[in-house]
Amino acid sequence: MWAFILVVLVLFLIPGPAVLLTLTQTARGGLKAGIITGVGIAVGDLLHTVAAVLGLSAILMTSALAFEVIKYLGAAYLIYLGIKSFLEKTKKQEKxxxxxxxxxxxxxxxxxxxxxxxxxxxxxxxxxxQFVVTDGSPVVFQLLTLGLIFVLMSIMYTSLLSFLASSLGNKLFSKESKMSRWQGKLVGTIYIGLGLQLVFQSQK
Structure with missing residues (x-):
């Protein structure tokens, strides 16, 4: 268990889509939006855990068609959010x-x-x-427990990121800052970048 927690902590130090998504939502909507985004990501991870336990994820590993369909749906959704954010008009500085x-x-x-x-x-x-003990409790219970621990750690990590990003964002995107004019374009660019990254992912 401790080995699992240590490995997860190391994985969190590597910036990925979840980190970028949390930061962009915090920049757009503040601390609360960032924390809620982190919770949404964690719930998605929990559902992925359940799917792995039930064997549904194996379909994605063996079916190229299923993998491509889900991949392009995800990429299209990200690019849509990116274009929407990029085209948003910046409000005047009195707001x-x-x-x-x-x-x-x-x-x-x-x-x-x-x-x-x-x-x-x-x-x-x-x-x-990789962290299941063969002579321990039932495998299904172990997998669900590991997934739940991952989810709880993920929520704590993204909440911390949101707090730090919110504190920094209030200075960078304050109404006196010129950066505020580029907030929508910056967020949109990150979303589009994540979508394109997903497009070029391979099954292996």
Missing amino acids: PVNKKVNTAMSFRQALLIELLNPKTALFFLAFLP
Whole structure:
């Protein structure tokens, strides 16, 4: 268990799509939006864990068609969000920079993005079984426990990122800052970049 926790902590230090998504949502909607986004990502990871336990993720490993369909759906959704953010008009400086972002929408977007990433499904299918003890409790229970620990650690990590990003973002994107004019374009560029990254992912 401790080995698993240590490896997960090391994995968190490597910036990935979840980190970028959390940071962009925090920049757009503030601390609450960032935390809710992290929760959405974590719930997506939990569903991937359940899918791995049930063997559904194995379909993505063996079926090239299923992998490609999910991959392109996820990429299209990310690019759509990116274009939408990129084309948003910046409000004049008399208004606060952080918009009121619908937290339910932040959760749904994060959940969909995480679920539509086939690499995440394959990650859980390959990663979790490495920490299963053969002479311990039932394998299904062990896998679910490991997945739940990963999810809780993920929520704590993304919440910390949101707090730090919110503190920094209030300075960078304050109404006196010129950076505020580029906030939508910056967020849109990150989303589009994540979508293109997903397009070029391979099954192996």
